[in-house]
Amino acid sequence: RTRGRPLVVSATSGGGKSTICRGMLxxxxxxxxxxxxxxxxxxxxxxxxxxxxxxxxxxxxxxxxEGKFVEWAQVHGELYGTSRQQLESILLxxxxxxxxxxIQGGFKIKRLYPESWLVFLLPPSFDVxxxxxxxxxxxxxxxxRLRLQTAVSxxxxxxxYEYFVVNDELEKAIEEVQNVRLGLKKx
Ligand code: ADP
Ligand code: 5GP
Numbered sequence: 001r002t003r004g005r006p007l008v009v010s011a012t013s014g015g016g017k018s019t020i021c022r023g024m025l026x027x028x029x030x031x032x033x034x035x036x037x038x039x040x041x042x043x044x045x046x047x048x049x050x051x052x053x054x055x056x057x058x059x060x061x062x063x064x065x066e067g068k069f070v071e072w073a074q075v076h077g078e079l080y081g082t083s084r085q086q087l088e089s090i091l092l093x094x095x096x097x098x099x100x101x102x103i104q105g106g107f108k109i110k111r112l113y114p115e116s117w118l119v120f121l122l123p124p125s126f127d128v129x130x131x132x133x134x135x136x137x138x139x140x141x142x143x144x145r146l147r148l149q150t151a152v153s154x155x156x157x158x159x160x161y162e163y164f165v166v167n168d169e170l171e172k173a174i175e176e177v178q179n180v181r182l183g184l185k186k187x
Contacts, residue, residue: 004096006087006113007031007181008106010158011121012151013076014133016167017100020121023174024098032090034099037063040078043138053083071101071108076146082109096181103157117180120161124168162187 011017037053072081090097123129165176179185
């Protein structure tokens with residue numbers, strides 16, 4: 001079996017990463033989700049070992065020291081990381097690995113795995129982004145402000161990405177991400 005390739009999907013907060021990644025995983029069985037470790041608290045229906053591995057800061061720092069992460073980053077004040085074991089087990093199985101990670105992480109993955117695809121999801125507009133974040137209502141006003149501030153710098157840094165997909169109509173956006181994998185989408 002040939003080795004799978006990493007498919008990195010990044011976006012600003014509220015850009016639709018979780019929604020689109022879920023849709024991709026439901027449709028394509030030759031994709032595996034790389035489950036990240038994080039120090040942030042679970043929100044809503046999130047479950048440990050499904051959405052993230054939720055760990056303490058101490059555990060996370062021990063994993064860094066032991067070299068367990070292929071990449072890790074601080075995002076919105078919390079630590080997030082991709083474990084080598086998670087990613088490698090998917091790639092070795094022959095599946096492509098779906099990574100819902102931030103831009104800094106995406107660039108690191110591309111350096112280590114040049115065969116990766118880097119996809120950035122764009123919100124249809126800033127107003128729609130704000131609306132979606134408010135509707136999701138998972139953050140306090142203060143955290144929401146922090147996420148919007150980060151969004152502006154994320155949009156700037158996303159210019160180094162390879163593929164851009166506007167997350168307007170969900171089905172269409174999912175199809176476009178799949179087209180990246182199929183080699184049908186232009187850079
Ligand atoms: P992220 O994981 O990037 O932070 P989410 O997937 O949680 O973003 O999406 C943020 C909010 O926007 C969620 O409430 C989600 O249901 C909604 N959403 C995502 N994509 C769309 C879309 N194409 N059309 C309408 N609402 C969407
Ligand atoms: P959230 O708290 O909304 O789930 O995620 C916050 C941000 O952290 C998102 O941009 C998400 O893509 C990113 N993220 C999640 N896991 C990882 C990871 O393992 N590495 C990096 N670099 N970013 C991650």
